[in-house]
Amino acid sequence: MTTDFEPVIIAFCCHYCAYTAADMAGSQRISYPPNVQIIRVPCSGKVDIIHILKAFENGADGVYVAGCLSGDCHFKTGNIKAARHVAQAAKLLASVGIESDRVQMVNLSAGMGERFAEIAMEMTEKIRKLGPSPVKNPILTAN
Amino acid sequence: MKTTDRFQSEDRVLVIGGGIGGIKTALDLAEAQKQVILVDKANAIGGLMTLLDRTFPTNNCDLCTVSPTLSETSRSQYIDLMPLTRLIQLTGEAGNFTATLATAPRYIDLNRCTACGECHRQFPECVNFNPGLDHRAPTCMRYPQATPQAYSIAIDQCRDIGALSACCPADAILPRDSENRFDIHAASVVLAPGASIFDPKNLDCFSYGTEPDVLTSLEYERMMSASGPTQGKLVCPSDGRTPEKIAWIQCVGSRGMQKGAASYCSSVCCMFAIKEAIVTKERFKDSMETTVFYMDMRTFGKDYEGYYERSRKDYGVQFVRSRPHSVFRKPGDTQLTITYASVEDSTLNQEHFDLVVLATGFQISEDVRELAKQIGVDLNCHGFAQTPAFHSSETSRPGVYVCGMFESPKDIPETMIQASAAACRASAHVQAKQAEDASDTDIIPERDVTGEEPRIGVFICDCGENIGSVIDVPGLAAYAKTFPGVVTAEGVGHGCSRESMNHIEQTIIDQKLNRVVIGGCSPRTHETRFQDLLRRAGLNRYLLEMANLRDQNAWVHANQPAEANINARQMIWAAVSSVKKARALSDNHLSINTDVLVVGGGVTGMTAAIRLADQGYKVFLAERRSMLGGTANLIRSTLEGDDVQSFVRDLKARTLAHSRIQVIFNAFIVDHSGMPGMFQTGMQVGPRMFYRQIRHGVTIMSTGALPNRPTDFLLGSHAAVMTQLDADALLADSPRAASGWNNVVMIQCVGSRQPGNPNCSRVCCQAAIKNALKILEKNPETRIFILYRDMRTYGFQEDYYRMAREKGVIFVRYERESPPTVQAAGTQVAVIFPDPVLGRSISVTADALLLSTGFISDDESTEDLSAIFKLTRTPDGYFLEDHIKLRPVDLSRPGFYLAGTAHSPRLIRESIAQAEAAAARAQTLLSRKSIELGAEVARVDSKKCAACLICVRACPFGIPVINADGYSEIDPAKCHGCGVCASECPAKAIQLMRFEDDQILSKLLGLLERRVA
Structure with a gap:
C-alpha cells in the first residue's frame, strides 16, 4: 500500500539562508522531489511548535524547519531556538503516537542549493519509508 | 537605465570600481541621499570578495552576507550602475569634473534580459563561474548572485551568432552592440579599483603552473566554495583524490621574498591562510593535516590573535616558522615535496604534501596605474595611490578620493572603513537630494481597505519559457479565478516588464482590487518592485503575496510537469489564502533631531565632529578631561616622520573655533534614553558637576583606549626603562638624551598577546622601528636589539623594517613561554634573553630599555558607557561593532557609531579614516527628515x-x-x-507583523488543502 505513496512534506525555510538556498537550487536547475512545499519565514526561530503540529493535523506526512548554519544565523540564535522547538514538537508527536522522525531541523547556508535538494530528497525518502501520517485529515477524508 | 539628463547635473559622485569597497562607498552615499554613478569594468559588481568561500574571523559564508548588499545596490534609486565601463579621462576640478566613460558592448539588452539562462543552456560550454580555474566562455555571469542579473557575451568567441540570438526567449541579444563613449559631470570621484593578485607562474621554485596540485589561496578558496568548480568538493586537481596533507606557503609575492615580489607586506594573507586551514580542519577533522609555513604571523586586527590561537589549540593547525626553498614532485611520487630550512637549527628538511597553497599577495595592476596616470593621481613607489600622512582617502588630486586596496593592501573591515571614509569626503562636494519628489506629489494616496471584502487579483507570469514551458499558465489563471475572493486572474507574460507592470497597476485601480497575488519568481529578488507597484496603484505595499512558481517549482520540477502543475495550484491557493489575512502596515515615520553627540575628544572625536559640522550638522563634543587631543597628545611623530603635534594643534584649533561644534569639557555621561533620531543624554559637567541634558539624533563613540603601562621589566621603577611612547617624546624633546646610548634593547608585546590583554596592540612594531631608526639617526653607532615574537610591520611599514635591518638593528625572536628577564645594573639594566640561533642565553647591558606596551582598553569608562548606552563590548573591553566585517563602524544599537581606538588599537591615520567613516554612516541617518521603521x-x-x-x-x-x-x-x-x-x-x-499566525496557518492550509480535489 505504501509503495506508490507520495508524502506531503512542509519545509519552513528561513529567509536569509534556507529560502535563498532553495532559490539557488532553482537557478542551478537542481531537481528535487515535488513532495516538498516551502513556507518562507523571516527566521527559523519564528516557527512555532503549533505551526508544526497544525501541519500534521491538516495532512502533512513530514515537516522540516530549515535555518542558517550554526553560528551564522542572521538573528544570532534563532536557529538554535528553532532546533529546540523542533525537538519539543517531536516529543509531543511521539506522545500521541506519531513517529518523531517525521519532523526534523536542518541547517544550511544561502549558497547551498545542492544541499537543499539533497535534504528534500532525503526527507522524502525517509517519510516514504515511514508511510502516510497516522493523522487523518478531515478535509482529505471528506472527499 | 535612467535618463541621461541626470548626468548633466554636477551634484553626484563618480565611484570607480564595483568591488566591496566601491559598493560600500556608493551605498553610504546613496543612503545619505546623494547621487552616485558606480562603474566597473567587469560585467557584474562584487569584486574579489564574492569569490571567497568564507571569511575570517567568523567563518561565515560570504554569499549570504554580501548578496543583500549587492541587490540593495542595484535597486537603490540613487545609484546608477554601469558595468563594463571604464573611466577614460577626467577634466575639471573638485566640484565640477567632467568624466569621459566608455561602456564596452554587452551584446545583451539589459532591459529585456530576464537572466533565464537559456543562452547558456543552449551554449553550455559558455558559462564561467570560476576565474582562473576553468575556461573563459562567450556568455558569462560571474557568480550566481551577480548584479545586475544579466549575462554578457564575448561575441568574437561565438561561432553561430544567429543561433545564439535566436535562442533568447526575451529577444535580448544584440549582436551589433558597440562601445559607447560619453561624458558625465561629477562633483567628486572615488577610486576603488582594487588590486590584482601576484601571479606565481614566474617562480620556478614553487612549480605553480606546472604542478596542478600547487594552487593560489584564491584558487583554493574557489575549490572550497559551494558555488565553485567542484561544488565545494576538495580534490587534488592532478588525479582527483582527496588530499590528506595540505601546506600553505606565506608571503608569496610579498615582503621581497621571491623574484618579482613586492617589498611590502600584503597584510591579509596570514589571516587568509589561517582561515583556509581552519575551514579545512572543520570539514575534515583529523583526517586532514594542515601546515602553514610562515615568517611572521601577522594577526594584528581586532580579535585576530584569538583566531590564530584557536587555529593552533582547537583545530590543530601546525605552524612552521620557515621560508620554504622549493616545491616539486619527485619522479614517480603522487605527493609534492617541500624543502625548507628550519629557522631554529638551519637544518634542511623535506616534507610531503598532497596540496600546496601559495598565499599570494596583492599588487596594483598596470591598468590601474595607467588609469591613475591618465587622471593625474600620483602613485607611491609601490604603484599604490599616494596619500597624505593623516588622510588615507585623499589623493594628490583635490576632489578625487581613494579607498580599499588601491590605497594599501587591507582586509575587508579596513576596506569597509575606508570606503565609508571616502564617502564622507566625497559627499562634502555634493548636496543631498530628497528622494524624487514625484513620490510625494504624483502618487495617488493610499486607500484604506479595512473592512472591505477581499477583492483579490492574481497575476501569473510565464517568464518566457521559464515558467511557461512547465506550467500551464492560462489553465492556472482560470483555476485561480474560481477561488472565493478572487476578482480577476490572468497570465501577464513577463510580469516585471514595464508593459505588464503598467497593466497590473491599471487593473488594480480599475477593478478596485484590495489584495494582489503575483505568481512568478522569488520574493527575494522582486518583492520590492511589486510592492512599489501596489503603492503606486494606491494600495498598501503589504497587501501583496508572491508565489515563487519559477525558482522553487518550474525550475526544479521541470522533469515532472504534472506534479509541478499540481504544486503551482497549491502555491497560488496558499498565496490567495494568506493574502486575505494580510493587513495594511505602516512603515512608521519618526521625525528626527539632526544634532550629533560625539563622546570623546581625541583626534578621532574631533575629526568626526569637524566632518559633520562642515556638512551643516550641530555637534556636541563631550570630553571627560579638560583638554582635547587624547593619546595623540603624547605622540611626536609617525613612522614616516610626519609631525603629529602640529597636526593635533591645528585640529584642536579648528574644533574649538567651529561655529557648529560645542565642546563640553569635564563631561561625565550619567544617563541616556530615546531611540535613533531622538536620543537624550544626560551628563554632569565641569568642576561643579552641574547636570545638563543633550538632545541628539545620533551618537559617535570615540572614547579611545589607554596607553598600556604594566609594571613588567622594571617599568616605573628604573630610570633606564621606558615605553615606546616615552622614548618617542624623549627623542623629540631632548635630542641629547639618546646620544649617550651605546646599547639599546626593545622588548615587543609587553602587556599584549598575553592573558588579560590577549590581542595584538597593532601599533607597537612600527613604533619600535620608528624609535630605532630615530636613535640611529642621532647616533649610528648605537647597538639596538629588538626582542620580538612576530614582527607585524604590515603594509608599507615593511619598508621601514627592512631599513632597520639594513642599518644593523638586531632582531631576536623570543617565545611567550620564555620571555627575556631584566635586572637593574646601576644606571643601566641587564637584559637576558635566549638566542634561538646560537641556542644559548645572551646578556646585554642596556643604557635604555624600551618596552612596546601598546594599548589596553579603557575598561572603566567603556564598562560605564556600555551600561548607560546599552552597548556590547568584547571580552577585553573594546566596544563591539554590529558586524565585524561588513559594518565595522556601526554599533549594534541603531544610531550609534564607533571609531578610533575604542574599536581596537590602531594608528592615527587609521583612526581618522574610521572617524570619517563614522561621520559618513551618521549622515545616512541624519540626511533623512524622518526615519522609517520597518513593518516586520x-x-x-x-x-x-x-x-x-x-x-x-x-x-x-x-x-x-x-x-x-x-x-x-x-x-x-x-x-x-x-x-x-x-x-x-x-x-x-x-x-x-506580516508573519502573523493566521497568515502562516492560512498559507499552510492552502498548501495542504484540496490536494485530492
Missing part, C-alpha cells in the same frame, strides 16, 4: 500578556522589557523582526 516588527497584545518574561529571555537582541504597566513592551525602533518572541510566547500575546 513584533507587537504585543497587552491584554493577553502575563508578563512571564519568556520574550525578554528569548529575544536574541534583548529588546522586550516589562513596562511600568506590567506587560511586555517591544520597541518597534529596536525590533529586528525575527519573530522568535512570537513563537515562544505561551499566551500568543505577541504577533510578528
Whole structure:
C-alpha cells in the first residue's frame, strides 16, 4: 500500500539562508522531489511548535524547519531556538503516537542549493519509508 | 537605465570600481541621499570578495552576507550602475569634473534580459563561474548572485551568432552592440579599483603552473566554495583524490621574498591562510593535516590573535616558522615535496604534501596605474595611490578620493572603513537630494481597505519559457479565478516588464482590487518592485503575496510537469489564502533631531565632529578631561616622520573655533534614553558637576583606549626603562638624551598577546622601528636589539623594517613561554634573553630599555558607557561593532557609531579614516527628515500578556522589557523582526507583523488543502 505513496512534506525555510538556498537550487536547475512545499519565514526561530503540529493535523506526512548554519544565523540564535522547538514538537508527536522522525531541523547556508535538494530528497525518502501520517485529515477524508 | 539628463547635473559622485569597497562607498552615499554613478569594468559588481568561500574571523559564508548588499545596490534609486565601463579621462576640478566613460558592448539588452539562462543552456560550454580555474566562455555571469542579473557575451568567441540570438526567449541579444563613449559631470570621484593578485607562474621554485596540485589561496578558496568548480568538493586537481596533507606557503609575492615580489607586506594573507586551514580542519577533522609555513604571523586586527590561537589549540593547525626553498614532485611520487630550512637549527628538511597553497599577495595592476596616470593621481613607489600622512582617502588630486586596496593592501573591515571614509569626503562636494519628489506629489494616496471584502487579483507570469514551458499558465489563471475572493486572474507574460507592470497597476485601480497575488519568481529578488507597484496603484505595499512558481517549482520540477502543475495550484491557493489575512502596515515615520553627540575628544572625536559640522550638522563634543587631543597628545611623530603635534594643534584649533561644534569639557555621561533620531543624554559637567541634558539624533563613540603601562621589566621603577611612547617624546624633546646610548634593547608585546590583554596592540612594531631608526639617526653607532615574537610591520611599514635591518638593528625572536628577564645594573639594566640561533642565553647591558606596551582598553569608562548606552563590548573591553566585517563602524544599537581606538588599537591615520567613516554612516541617518521603521516588527497584545518574561529571555537582541504597566513592551525602533518572541510566547500575546499566525496557518492550509480535489 505504501509503495506508490507520495508524502506531503512542509519545509519552513528561513529567509536569509534556507529560502535563498532553495532559490539557488532553482537557478542551478537542481531537481528535487515535488513532495516538498516551502513556507518562507523571516527566521527559523519564528516557527512555532503549533505551526508544526497544525501541519500534521491538516495532512502533512513530514515537516522540516530549515535555518542558517550554526553560528551564522542572521538573528544570532534563532536557529538554535528553532532546533529546540523542533525537538519539543517531536516529543509531543511521539506522545500521541506519531513517529518523531517525521519532523526534523536542518541547517544550511544561502549558497547551498545542492544541499537543499539533497535534504528534500532525503526527507522524502525517509517519510516514504515511514508511510502516510497516522493523522487523518478531515478535509482529505471528506472527499 | 535612467535618463541621461541626470548626468548633466554636477551634484553626484563618480565611484570607480564595483568591488566591496566601491559598493560600500556608493551605498553610504546613496543612503545619505546623494547621487552616485558606480562603474566597473567587469560585467557584474562584487569584486574579489564574492569569490571567497568564507571569511575570517567568523567563518561565515560570504554569499549570504554580501548578496543583500549587492541587490540593495542595484535597486537603490540613487545609484546608477554601469558595468563594463571604464573611466577614460577626467577634466575639471573638485566640484565640477567632467568624466569621459566608455561602456564596452554587452551584446545583451539589459532591459529585456530576464537572466533565464537559456543562452547558456543552449551554449553550455559558455558559462564561467570560476576565474582562473576553468575556461573563459562567450556568455558569462560571474557568480550566481551577480548584479545586475544579466549575462554578457564575448561575441568574437561565438561561432553561430544567429543561433545564439535566436535562442533568447526575451529577444535580448544584440549582436551589433558597440562601445559607447560619453561624458558625465561629477562633483567628486572615488577610486576603488582594487588590486590584482601576484601571479606565481614566474617562480620556478614553487612549480605553480606546472604542478596542478600547487594552487593560489584564491584558487583554493574557489575549490572550497559551494558555488565553485567542484561544488565545494576538495580534490587534488592532478588525479582527483582527496588530499590528506595540505601546506600553505606565506608571503608569496610579498615582503621581497621571491623574484618579482613586492617589498611590502600584503597584510591579509596570514589571516587568509589561517582561515583556509581552519575551514579545512572543520570539514575534515583529523583526517586532514594542515601546515602553514610562515615568517611572521601577522594577526594584528581586532580579535585576530584569538583566531590564530584557536587555529593552533582547537583545530590543530601546525605552524612552521620557515621560508620554504622549493616545491616539486619527485619522479614517480603522487605527493609534492617541500624543502625548507628550519629557522631554529638551519637544518634542511623535506616534507610531503598532497596540496600546496601559495598565499599570494596583492599588487596594483598596470591598468590601474595607467588609469591613475591618465587622471593625474600620483602613485607611491609601490604603484599604490599616494596619500597624505593623516588622510588615507585623499589623493594628490583635490576632489578625487581613494579607498580599499588601491590605497594599501587591507582586509575587508579596513576596506569597509575606508570606503565609508571616502564617502564622507566625497559627499562634502555634493548636496543631498530628497528622494524624487514625484513620490510625494504624483502618487495617488493610499486607500484604506479595512473592512472591505477581499477583492483579490492574481497575476501569473510565464517568464518566457521559464515558467511557461512547465506550467500551464492560462489553465492556472482560470483555476485561480474560481477561488472565493478572487476578482480577476490572468497570465501577464513577463510580469516585471514595464508593459505588464503598467497593466497590473491599471487593473488594480480599475477593478478596485484590495489584495494582489503575483505568481512568478522569488520574493527575494522582486518583492520590492511589486510592492512599489501596489503603492503606486494606491494600495498598501503589504497587501501583496508572491508565489515563487519559477525558482522553487518550474525550475526544479521541470522533469515532472504534472506534479509541478499540481504544486503551482497549491502555491497560488496558499498565496490567495494568506493574502486575505494580510493587513495594511505602516512603515512608521519618526521625525528626527539632526544634532550629533560625539563622546570623546581625541583626534578621532574631533575629526568626526569637524566632518559633520562642515556638512551643516550641530555637534556636541563631550570630553571627560579638560583638554582635547587624547593619546595623540603624547605622540611626536609617525613612522614616516610626519609631525603629529602640529597636526593635533591645528585640529584642536579648528574644533574649538567651529561655529557648529560645542565642546563640553569635564563631561561625565550619567544617563541616556530615546531611540535613533531622538536620543537624550544626560551628563554632569565641569568642576561643579552641574547636570545638563543633550538632545541628539545620533551618537559617535570615540572614547579611545589607554596607553598600556604594566609594571613588567622594571617599568616605573628604573630610570633606564621606558615605553615606546616615552622614548618617542624623549627623542623629540631632548635630542641629547639618546646620544649617550651605546646599547639599546626593545622588548615587543609587553602587556599584549598575553592573558588579560590577549590581542595584538597593532601599533607597537612600527613604533619600535620608528624609535630605532630615530636613535640611529642621532647616533649610528648605537647597538639596538629588538626582542620580538612576530614582527607585524604590515603594509608599507615593511619598508621601514627592512631599513632597520639594513642599518644593523638586531632582531631576536623570543617565545611567550620564555620571555627575556631584566635586572637593574646601576644606571643601566641587564637584559637576558635566549638566542634561538646560537641556542644559548645572551646578556646585554642596556643604557635604555624600551618596552612596546601598546594599548589596553579603557575598561572603566567603556564598562560605564556600555551600561548607560546599552552597548556590547568584547571580552577585553573594546566596544563591539554590529558586524565585524561588513559594518565595522556601526554599533549594534541603531544610531550609534564607533571609531578610533575604542574599536581596537590602531594608528592615527587609521583612526581618522574610521572617524570619517563614522561621520559618513551618521549622515545616512541624519540626511533623512524622518526615519522609517520597518513593518516586520513584533507587537504585543497587552491584554493577553502575563508578563512571564519568556520574550525578554528569548529575544536574541534583548529588546522586550516589562513596562511600568506590567506587560511586555517591544520597541518597534529596536525590533529586528525575527519573530522568535512570537513563537515562544505561551499566551500568543505577541504577533510578528506580516508573519502573523493566521497568515502562516492560512498559507499552510492552502498548501495542504484540496490536494485530492
